Amino acid sequence: MTKIxxxxxxxxxxxxxxxxxxxxxxxxxxxxxxxxxxxxxxTIQSVGGEPVVMDAQPKLPDLVFTANAALxxxxxxxxxxxxxxxxxxxxxxxxxWFRNNGFIVSLLxxxxxxEGAGDALFSGDTLFSGYLPRTxxxxxxxxxxxLNIRVISLELVDPRFYHLxxxxxxxxxxxxxxxxxxxxxxxxxxxxxxxxxxxxxPVLEEEACKFSCNAVNIGTHVIFNKTTDRLxxxxxxxGFQPHEVNLSEFIKSGGSxxxxxxxxx
Amino acid sequence: xxxxxxxxVEGHIFDSFILQKILDTILESKAEYLIEEIKLGKEKTxxxxxxLLVSANNESTLKDVLDRVKKHGACExxxxxxxxxxxxxxxxxxxxxxxxxxxxxxxxxxxDWIPVEDTAMDCAIVVDKANRRSWCRKLSQIKQGDSxxxxxxxxxxxxxxxxxxxQEFSFMDSDVSSEKPKTLVIEKIAKRIAEIKRNGExxxxxxxxxxxxxxxxxxxxxxxxxxxxxxxxxxxNALATHDIEAALFGTSLGVSQKDGSVVEGGxxxxxxxxxxxxxxxxxxxxxxxxxxxxxxxxxxxxxxxxFVLAGSIRDDGPLPDxxxxxxxxxxxxxxxxxxxxxxxxxxxxxxxxxxxxxxxEYVETICVDINPAVVTKLADRGTSxxxxxxxxxxxxxxxxxxSLQRELKDDQNIDVSTGLL
Numbered sequence: 001m002t003k004i005x006x007x008x009x010x011x012x013x014x015x016x017x018x019x020x021x022x023x024x025x026x027x028x029x030x031x032x033x034x035x036x037x038x039x040x041x042x043t044i045q046s047v048g049g050e051p052v053v054m055d056a057q058p059k060l061p062d063l064v065f066t067a068n069a070a071l072x073x074x075x076x077x078x079x080x081x082x083x084x085x086x087x088x089x090x091x092x093x094x095x096x097w098f099r100n101n102g103f104i105v106s107l108l109x110x111x112x113x114x115e116g117a118g119d120a121l122f123s124g125d126t127l128f129s130g131y132l133p134r135t136x137x138x139x140x141x142x143x144x145x146x147l148n149i150r151v152i153s154l155e156l157v158d159p160r161f162y163h164l165x166x167x168x169x170x171x172x173x174x175x176x177x178x179x180x181x182x183x184x185x186x187x188x189x190x191x192x193x194x195x196x197x198x199x200x201x202p203v204l205e206e207e208a209c210k211f212s213c214n215a216v217n218i219g220t221h222v223i224f225n226k227t228t229d230r231l232x233x234x235x236x237x238x239g240f241q242p243h244e245v246n247l248s249e250f251i252k253s254g255g256s257x258x259x260x261x262x263x264x265x
Numbered sequence: 266x267x268x269x270x271x272x273x274v275e276g277h278i279f280d281s282f283i284l285q286k287i288l289d290t291i292l293e294s295k296a297e298y299l300i301e302e303i304k305l306g307k308e309k310t311x312x313x314x315x316x317l318l319v320s321a322n323n324e325s326t327l328k329d330v331l332d333r334v335k336k337h338g339a340c341e342x343x344x345x346x347x348x349x350x351x352x353x354x355x356x357x358x359x360x361x362x363x364x365x366x367x368x369x370x371x372x373x374x375x376x377d378w379i380p381v382e383d384t385a386m387d388c389a390i391v392v393d394k395a396n397r398r399s400w401c402r403k404l405s406q407i408k409q410g411d412s413x414x415x416x417x418x419x420x421x422x423x424x425x426x427x428x429x430x431x432q433e434f435s436f437m438d439s440d441v442s443s444e445k446p447k448t449l450v451i452e453k454i455a456k457r458i459a460e461i462k463r464n465g466e467x468x469x470x471x472x473x474x475x476x477x478x479x480x481x482x483x484x485x486x487x488x489x490x491x492x493x494x495x496x497x498x499x500x501x502n503a504l505a506t507h508d509i510e511a512a513l514f515g516t517s518l519g520v521s522q523k524d525g526s527v528v529e530g531g532x533x534x535x536x537x538x539x540x541x542x543x544x545x546x547x548x549x550x551x552x553x554x555x556x557x558x559x560x561x562x563x564x565x566x567x568x569x570x571x572f573v574l575a576g577s578i579r580d581d582g583p584l585p586d587x588x589x590x591x592x593x594x595x596x597x598x599x600x601x602x603x604x605x606x607x608x609x610x611x612x613x614x615x616x617x618x619x620x621x622x623x624x625x626e627y628v629e630t631i632c633v634d635i636n637p638a639v640v641t642k643l644a645d646r647g648t649s650x651x652x653x654x655x656x657x658x659x660x661x662x663x664x665x666x667x668s669l670q671r672e673l674k675d676d677q678n679i680d681v682s683t684g685l686l
Contacts, residue, residue, distance in 0.1 A: 109348035186282040
């Protein structure tokens, strides 16, 4: 069973705006938010995932987005250092959770921003890491040396896709779901080098804006927010089973299913 | 001449096309580059490195291009401010921490070089950013959340003192050899000790092994103590135990100090000596009660020599004054090393290496042993400033005591003649 760290949206709200999706005062219906989150939990369980739940904390609305807790590799958790002041208080809750749950907690230098699995995703043994909006490229060589892994740096150029996991989703068997326009030409060149054409599943802008790349992949299952029939059919053709969960309340905050989860193994 | 700067970039810069992007950015910005060095990562997982000289027609273009490539990880060499990481928990350092040498070290913090205090090798550097101070700290002293220096950027070390120390003993080089004029060397050491005391340059530390007692050199050493030439004494249980054994029973390890014969039942004397000290609660108390009236430890107590006795697994007893917690012993030694100017280590390989690990490079270090391998070992383990003297313990201690006597007598003569006494 794939263990997945999640945090319930008990204190979820939009108290500040740190990405183009967030609009202060854009109220979220807490009841609907909780229903959507529970529905995601059930879908994950139905495809063989095992959600592990950490406690929500008052005044930390974005703690719900556990993808930004850390980069997890084997039993090491490289804790995030958030770009924005608003999210920095989350760091020690995440660090404590990993420390108390048997992980080796690793911290990056204080001056380096790095937003965990939001900006760092494995495809096989290679880590792909986004940089510029939220993560500093200097974190990449640190992580590479620290974990002894190859880290490919990908520049994000569209402010709407401020984290790598909003536009890039490695899938089982070397497939990749991604939105090419979110990257600069050099990043696209790197992506094309690592993922042969038959393995790449590009999404359209409309799909990217529905957070279709912000997907949870467990085996051949792909869980994401409501998307287009085109993309679902495309995934089916490649041997995947798409599962839609309405996550509209979280999208107001710039996150979807992937942002709400963090694979622990 | 065109303005230019050196920049560096590290990472999977080829696989990510980052180096290509940096080079293109430089050219697009109407600047030029010269690749000074490229190191390719050997393994798939290893990072590559490039150093470039970037030049432009004017400073403003150059600044613009440097700003543009910085976001892709290419930084100016001079920008290498120290990087800080937080300790994830007590006694645990963040991966990639900087491990210190015993040289004087400074770190670049927000544009200023600040000294690293408590210089010692094999430590991490803990930084108090608010108060702009930093210290070498052993792993055992690290607390969760401590700000620790990472990597190698923004750190500089100086090795000037080593050169100075070598000059003092310029007739000796680092090669350990028994083919040295020992009397001259010992005179030079005595001169230097007298000079340190005369000028108030710092404290003189002796690190002694039990051979000092086995060779019946206690009396000569106590003379040095009485002359005020010994500020600190570091040793183990054995030196103190056999010194007390000699004071109480006239033997050292059961061997008579009078005639060198093996005394019947002498093998238990050191245990009886330890037991006796336990009866009084400690060496100082035994001296106070008039039980311990001669020897090195007695003289230390009487003359206020600050001693640290550190324990080890093979210790009998040990004496109540022996610190058996090695971390606590290290701490006590480090406190005293702060103002130590010279360390003289005599006939103790283990304590010499242990103390050597705690000494900053600027502490003038003399290592005396009959076995040349001891000095070599000390240097090999990082105490490169150590100057070796291969000689017998008894000869060294006695000769040094006599030389010091002459030195200090000369001092007195000078002082009297100049009316400064």
